[in-house]
Every structure is written in structure tokens, then in C-alpha cells.
Amino acid sequence: MRVMPCKEGLLVAHYYLDRFSLLGHFVILEGWANDFDLELSYDGQHIALSVQPIPRPDLVSTFGEEAKYWGFAACGALPTNIIDRNLFKLRYNREIERVAPQDQFSASEDLKFSSMVAAFQREVDSRGGSLLEIGSRMRSGAVYRSWFQNLKDYVGFDVMEGPNVDIVGDAHHLTRHVNRKFDFIFSIAVFEHLLMPWKVALEMNSILNQGGAALIIAPHAWPIHEEPWDFFRFSKESWSGIFNQHTGFEVVDARYQHPASIVPFYAHNEHFQSMSLGPAYVMSGCYVRKNAPAKVQWDAEVSEVYDVNYTHK
Numbered sequence: 046m047r048v049m050p051c052k053e054g055l056l057v058a059h060y061y062l063d064r065f066s067l068l069g070h071f072v073i074l075e076g077w078a079n080d081f082d083l084e085l086s087y088d089g090q091h092i093a094l095s096v097q098p099i100p101r102p103d104l105v106s107t108f109g110e111e112a113k114y115w116g117f118a119a120c121g122a123l124p125t126n127i128i129d130r131n132l133f134k135l136r137y138n139r140e141i142e143r144v145a146p147q148d149q150f151s152a153s154e155d156l157k158f159s160s161m162v163a164a165f166q167r168e169v170d171s172r173g174g175s176l177l178e179i180g181s182r183m184r185s186g187a188v189y190r191s192w193f194q195n196l197k198d199y200v201g202f203d204v205m206e207g208p209n210v211d212i213v214g215d216a217h218h219l220t221r222h223v224n225r226k227f228d229f230i231f232s233i234a235v236f237e238h239l240l241m242p243w244k245v246a247l248e249m250n251s252i253l254n255q256g257g258a259a260l261i262i263a264p265h266a267w268p269i270h271e272e273p274w275d276f277f278r279f280s281k282e283s284w285s286g287i288f289n290q291h292t293g294f295e296v297v298d299a300r301y302q303h304p305a306s307i308v309p310f311y312a313h314n315e316h317f318q319s320m321s322l323g324p325a326y327v328m329s330g331c332y333v334r335k336n337a338p339a340k341v342q343w344d345a346e347v348s349e350v351y352d353v354n355y356t357h358k
Contacts, residue, residue, distance in 0.1 A: 059108060059115070060137050063322050066306060070126050075322060077101050077115040078137045079108070085121060088132040092121040103319075158302040158330065165231075165260040165332050170195040174228030177252070179216050179245075180235030183208040184358075189233065200227070204355045217241060217347040219248035227252055230259035237263050238274045240351050243287050244343045250293040253335040258297070259288075262330035266305055271357045284331035293339040296331055303327035 060078035067073075072085070072092065085092045101116035108115075169176060173195050181189075181201030188209050190199055202223065203210040214222030216239060230249055236242050249259060263279050281299040288294035306321045347353050 058137075059112075062135070064306060065133075065135075067123075067126075067128055067130075070123050072121050072123055072133075074117075074119040074135070075099070076117060077104060077112075078117070079112070079115050080138050081115075081117055082136075082138045083117065083119055084136040085119075086134045087123060088129070090124060092123065094119045094121040100318075154301045154304060154326065158300040158328075161298045161300045161330065161332050162260065164298065165258065166192060168258055169193045169229055172228060173197055175200070175226075176229040176231060177202055177223065177227045179219075179230060179232040180204075180238075181209045181211075182206075189231065192231075193229075205358075215347065215353060216245045216248065217353070219245070220251050223252050225252070226254045226257075228254050228257050230257070231261075232259070233262040235263065236261055236279065237267070237277050238271060238355070240276055240347055240353060241343065241345065242277065243292065244345065244347070246287045246292045246294065247339050247341070247343055250335055250339045255335060255337075258332065258334045260330065260332050262302075262328055265301060265326045265329040266307060267327060274353070274355050274357070279329050281329045281331070284329070284333070288331065288333040290337070291339070291341045293335055293337045294333045295336050296333050299329065299331040301326035301329050 058079065060076065060081070062074065062076040064073065064075040074083070074085070074094075081096075083094055083096055085094055096117055096119040098114065099116035099118050100113055102113050104112035104115055170193065175198035176193060176196050177200050178189065179202050182203040182205060184207070190209070193199065200223075201209045201211045202216070202219070203213060204215055206213050212222055216235070230253060236245070239245050253259070261284070263277075265278055265280060267278065269275050281301055284299045285296050288296055303326055305325045305327050307323065307325045308321045309317045311317070
């Protein structure tokens with residue numbers, strides 16, 4: 046907080062930047078200040094901003110009725126989409142100038158997510174052994190075998206044949222296709238396509254050795270994709286509903302990755318108007334461990350409920 050001059054004497058400066066987002070060639074700012082006349086520059090180059098006042102009734106209880114008019118949203122075109130985030134400078138008014146906040150970019154949740162992944166990788170590398178990847182097919186050029194350097198055995202499992210696939214089958218019925226045990230299981234961007242992920246957790250328990258671990262990564266907020274086989278999105282808390290004492294697991298860690306904003310096309314009511322300021326993340330993930338056989342069963346034939354004959358190449 047700073048004190049700056051005004052016509053009546055001294056004005057206490059209140060301000061905060063809620064969002065500083067880079068979307069392709071555009072920068073989007075959302076925040077509030079009791080005196081804003083925004084200017085933004087990148088590497089010394091002025092960026093023209095379109096600024097819109099935004100009502101902020103959430104500030105009234107702290108700063109009084111006048112604070113309702115302190116909110117703003119702004120958008121500007123960038124000279125390039127290859128950005129050095131340290132080269133931004135934002136001026137709220139002639140008295141308040143600062144480098145665009147790095148906490149918007151350092152993304153502490155991303156660091157925690159990376160630490161979770163690294164912890165799983167360290168365990169795999171220290172113990173060695175065998176790992177099954179669920180959804181291993183190389184569809185977009187991504188292969189994750191290089192994440193794990195000290196494995197004796199790496200088996201790729203997928204619902205379709207393709208590069209990096211050793212066993213073809215439906216993850217809902219892993220034990221029909223896999224007749225051995227593994228020390229580790231890994232899966233990325235697959236669980237949203239599973240009609241019954243809790244059933245897959247039970248199948249995972251059956252093929253994991255006691256004390257075995259798994260790393261599962263899936264979307265928290267992502268556009269609908271690969272329809273009609275797109276069923277779920279996962280908060281970091283939701284993993285405890287899938288991996289728990291009843292399915293024979295404990296959650297070692299669960300985290301979010303890639304902060305995001307959810308912006309409706311039409312903010313036609315007051316609940317939508319501030320939705321972009323709410324926390325959201327692109328991905329979430331969990332690091333779990335098998336600590337007992339499952340206490341429950343889920344014997345449903347998935348194909349009786351839905352056509353799971355996945356066809357996306």
C-alpha cells in the first residue's frame with residue numbers, strides 16, 4: 046500500500062491485480078484500484094489497452110460503497126507471442142508503477158505439481174521394477190517412457206493398437222488382458238475418457254504389487270474432446286473418492302497444474318460476471334499407493350451401459 050498526493054491532500058492507494066493472462070497475441074488484465082489510469086508496456090514498447098470498468102461489490106465491505114466502482118478489465122494486443130514475462134511494466138496511474146506480478150507466472154501450484162511428479166519418478170528410479178502405462182499409444186507424438194530411467198520392464202497398455210502399445214484392451218477390464226503384477230502404474234489424459242474410473246481403480250489394485258504406486262494425471266478444466274468418449278473432469282480432491290481405503294489405496298499427494306480462467310461467452314447474470322476471477326486449473330493429478338486389497342467390487346460390464354468401442358485414431 047502506498048500514499049500518493051491528491052487534490053485534497055493525501056490519498057491512500059489501494060490496488061490489486063487479480064489476473065494477468067497471456068492468450069496467444071493478447072494480454073488480459075483484471076483487477077481493481079481506487080484510482081486507475083492503466084498503462085502497460087512490454088520491453089519499453091507501449092501496449093494499447095482497451096479498458097472496461099467492472100463493478101466490484103466484493104470490495105464494499107472492506108473499503109466502503111465507493112469501492113464498488115474500483116474494478117477494471119483490460120485487453121491489449123502484444124507485438125509477439127514469444128514473451129519474456131519479465132519485460133512487462135504496468136502503471137495503474139502516475140504514482141503506481143510495477144513490474145507485472147511474477148506470482149501470476151511462477152504458479153506455485155505448478156511447482157507443487159512438479160514436485161509430486163518428481164517424487165513419483167524418484168521412487169520408480171530408486172526401486173526399479175516394472176511399470177504399466179494405461180493409455181500409452183503415441184497419438185500426438187508424446188511418449189513418456191523417458192520419464193523413468195531405471196525400469197526393468199515398461200509395458201504400454203491402450204484401447205487401440207499403435208506405436209508404444211504392447212497390450213490392447215479396455216482399462217475397465219485390465220485383469221482380462223494383463224495376467225501379471227506390476228510395481229507401478231502411470232496414466233496421463235486417460236481418466237476423463239473412462240466411463241467408470243472407480244472400476245479401473247479396482248482393476249489397478251488387482252494388478253499392483255502390495256505397496257505399489259501409481260501416478261494419474263487428467264484434466265480439471267479442458268474443452269470437450271474425443272466425443273462421445275469424454276466423461277469426467279477431476280478436482281484434486283476428487284481423487285480421494287476413487288483411491289481410498291475401500292478401493293485399497295491411500296492418496297500420497299494430489300495437486301493442480303496450469304492455472305486457468307473459465308470465461309463464459311455470455312455473462313448474462315451476476316454469477317457469471319466474476320467467474321473469470323475464480324480459481325481453475327487445466328490439469329490435476331494424484332500420486333497413490335496400494336496398501337491393501339480392495340474391500341469392494343464393481344462387476345458391471347461397461348459395454349452393457351455404454352458403447353465403449355473407442356474409435357479415435
